Amino acid sequence: MYTVTKRIEVSGAHCLRLPYESKCTRLHGHNWIIDVTCRREELDANGMVVDFTHIKDVVMKLDHAFINDIVKTNPTAENIAKWIHDQIPFCTRVSVQESEGNVAIYED
Numbered sequence: 591m592y593t594v595t596k597r598i599e600v601s602g603a604h605c606l607r608l609p610y611e612s613k614c615t616r617l618h619g620h621n622w623i624i625d626v627t628c629r630r631e632e633l634d635a636n637g638m639v640v641d642f643t644h645i646k647d648v649v650m651k652l653d654h655a656f657i658n659d660i661v662k663t664n665p666t667a668e669n670i671a672k673w674i675h676d677q678i679p680f681c682t683r684v685s686v687q688e689s690e691g692n693v694a695i696y697e698d
């Protein structure tokens with residue numbers, strides 16, 4: 591089994607839709623640190639699990655963006671992780687660190 595992991599930092603803004611009082615419903619920004627892991631039994635014809643550039647292209651859709659316009663579910667770290675996972679072949683795990691100590695992980 592082969593595994594690749596790519597770390598990308600994206601800057602963006604979002605506001606959460608919450609049914610209770612929270613500062614997070616107001617527009618604010620984060621520098622999200624995102625780790626994407628892909629696993630595959632056999633390499634492709636180019637000797638890759640997945641091209642790091644392809645992973646970067648997906649994640650960078652979020653960079654300098656208003657995340658609510660891109661991720662159609664409530665843009666929590668959890669939902670951002672799932673949104674990334676669903677667009678990358680052979681992706682098994684996405685970790686989204688919103689701030690020091692706040693991390694969400696989606697994995698198969």
Ligand SMILES: Nc1nc2c(c(=O)[nH]1)N=C([C@H](O)[C@H](O)COP(=O)(O)OP(=O)(O)OP(=O)(O)O)CN2
Nearest residue numbers: 606613614618620665666667668688689690692694
């Ligand atoms: N399970 C989740 N909870 C929260 C998320 C999330 O994505 N998943 N997101 C937020 C907000 O985005 C908010 O920006 C973060 O809130 P908070 O934890 O208060 O973040 P701080 O960096 O300000 O944390 P401190 O503990 O004060 O350093 C909220 N919840």
Ligand SMILES: [Zn+2]
Nearest residue numbers: 604614618620
């Ligand atoms: Zn936030």
